[in-house]
């Protein structure tokens with residue numbers, strides 16, 4: 001009896017050990033099985049090939065400090081309502097890893113909710129080392145009826161870097177803190193570099209912006225080489241680029257969308273507080289009640305500083321602003337207006353050789369960082385004039401124009417550049 005009991009116990013132990021080993025095998029492999037490969041480490045990121053693998057990130061909080069790489073264009077249209085697993089939850093459980101879109105697109109991200117905060121493909125991001133990069137979202141459709149922080153890419157972005165990301169068209173609707181790229185950026189810090197949004201923004205409350213609703217990068221960070229094109233409407237603190245902008249640095253950026261609000265309404269920024277803004281402009285039509293400005297609606301308990309900022313007094317319909325200089329449309333499409341204020345353009349060296357801006361006839365300045373590879377010269381877009389320039393420079397060891405392939409260029413125009421130019425043939429890029 002005793003022996004048999006003892007034997008039973010050994011049996012149970014063996015059984016338990018077997019289960020435990022199986023459990024270990026399953027949990028270690030599970031993270032790999034749900035993605036298309038990789039271990040999540042910086043040198044070996046998890047690979048994402050399809051919508052289900054994309055949706056698996058948000059389902060597993062254990063992966064939120066890992067590295068991811070997109071390997072194909074992803075269509076998320078199969079998810080509606082609250083079906084998609086947003087990545088990150090709140091400051092207790094944020095995404096703090098790295099997501100590299102690898103130049104691919106994520107299209108038709110649909111999400112509608114009633115009454116939770118932090119709505120976005122990435123719900124909540126917070127870590128000095130968090131990075132989201134090289135990702136273009138096409139035609140997202142976000143509808144958050146209540147709550148704070150709604151954006152297509154990120155709901156609340158409290159720290160980290162968003163690099164080379166864009167929102168192409170679509171609509172982002174929400175209550176407070178609504179923007180195309182992110183609902184809110186800051187509190188700790190944040191960098192937005194080479195980012196844009198052309199989504200239309202509809203907010204029913206405060207802090208509504210074309211790129212970011214509420215931007216407050218108190219500790220460190222900056223916004224550089226960014227723009228927004230979508231129309232923006234909200235109640236208070238409504239701006240073409242930012243609804244509210246505090247304690248940060250904004251440079252080389254612009255907003256082109258129309259702006260509508262009741263109070264603190266501006267073409268670029270609804271209200272600014274203790275910020276520095278350099279070499280930026282806005283052109284959108286503006287309508288509003290109190291504290292309305294061509295570039296900036298109001299200065300909110302702290303000075304706005306900087307230099308060389310303009311808005312179009314004709315297209316905006318507004319001739320005053322608490323900050324910035326108003327110009328006519330003719331002046332706004334003339335390069336000297338900007339170079340006289342220190343803006344660094346291509347084909348001039350007085351203001352620097354970074355060559356941040358370019359301008360084509362009868363158009364506003366554009367950012368060179370968003371120019372399509374193959375668009376070598378004016379007019380805007382990739383066409384036969386660009387092709388002729390490239391043919392002229394073919395195999396020239398010291399080309400007068402910058403080549404663009406592979407990976408941004410090797411100082412030599414050859415068939416690789418030709419292939420990229422052909423890919424972008426007759427395209428004009430995200431900026432009108």
Ligand SMILES: [Ca+2]
Pocket residue numbers: 344345346347348349350351352353354355356
């Ligand atoms: Ca220059």
Ligand SMILES: [Ca+2]
Pocket residue numbers: 374375376377378379380381382383385386
């Ligand atoms: Ca061109």
Ligand SMILES: [Ca+2]
Pocket residue numbers: 403404405406409410411412413414416417
């Ligand atoms: Ca080349």
